[in-house]
Amino acid sequence: MPRDNTASARTATSAADLPEQAVEVKGLNKTYRPSGKAEAKRALTNVDLSIGRGKLFGLLGPNGAGKSTLINIMAGLVHKTSGSMRLWDFDIDRNPRQARAAIGIVPQELNIDPFFTPRELLELQAGLYGVPPRERRTDEILGAMGLADKAEAYTRSLSGGMRRRLMVAKAMVHNPPILVLDEPTAGVDVELRRQLWTHVRELNRLGTTVLLTTHYLEEAEELCDEIAIINHGQVIACDTTSALLRRLDNKSISLSVAEQVETAPAALARFEPEIPDPHRLVFRYRASQSPVAEILAAVSESGLTVTDVSTEETDLEDIFLQLTAAPPRPEAAA
């Protein structure tokens, strides 16, 4: 990649010069052409997406939802059918090189040459991007990803978690303002996942806008400020993580009781409790109606002895399951 591309993505000198939106997608459509016996496949339908500068943004969706298609369009690997996309204010049609230089992509597969050391690998990558030696930040990037002491090790001797962090380091050599992580923790155990999150959070704190695709709800919920949920190629929800969590106003309170209960006592019938076992009653209610005091009063009136209480709020999983259970809107039919 020629040198001037990376330079142009890095030239902004003050905050006023920086774009408000790191990524702006409008009316994006992608239909894969038929090939052989495979019919045409509509992968993205009228996708609109704005990712503010400095955000840690999650694109959440089940397998086949269209996440990779969107990222491949960003990377210039797949041609969109229609619509527009701007990366760091560079239109992918008008300024494709600058747009591509504005993002660093960590792909799903761990494709690292095992015979290079991390330092060699980053130097090589920097060379490919035309980053002049004096502008290279190899040590800084290795340090940020917790790999400083592995700079001279053969990559084949690195653990799976370290290799993933090396992939992130590789995506950062040309100092892109936007980092895209495509399913970065698929098949990675919880401990390694958390380590990677810590490093990704740190890059974000230092100013990198992060777009993360995942089908792990937990990952999106814990890591991202904003989340778009994509299903059947359509964005079906896009909001701050907290607003998404507020969407479903459902809560439940679970009471363990000393007595054996087969059916709801008369005083409790109107709350329609579930009785998953004879010593437990579960009440579901709208959080905004907060009937907890009434429920507790009715429990006491019915003579039951409460031995334990727990409450549960809706998490993103409930929202995700509810939203993705819906069939595609008619315009997404292939």
Ligand SMILES: Nc1ncnc2c1ncn2[C@@H]1O[C@H](COP(=O)(O)OP(=O)(O)OP(=O)(O)O)[C@@H](O)[C@H]1O
């Ligand atoms: N090259 C292609 N030719 C035809 N159809 C494709 C092609 N690539 C993807 N598709 C189809 O487009 C739809 C979206 O796929 P995509 O890979 O973008 O989804 P995804 O959300 O990234 O899923 P995953 O998490 O499994 O990678 C799927 O139905 C897929 O089968």
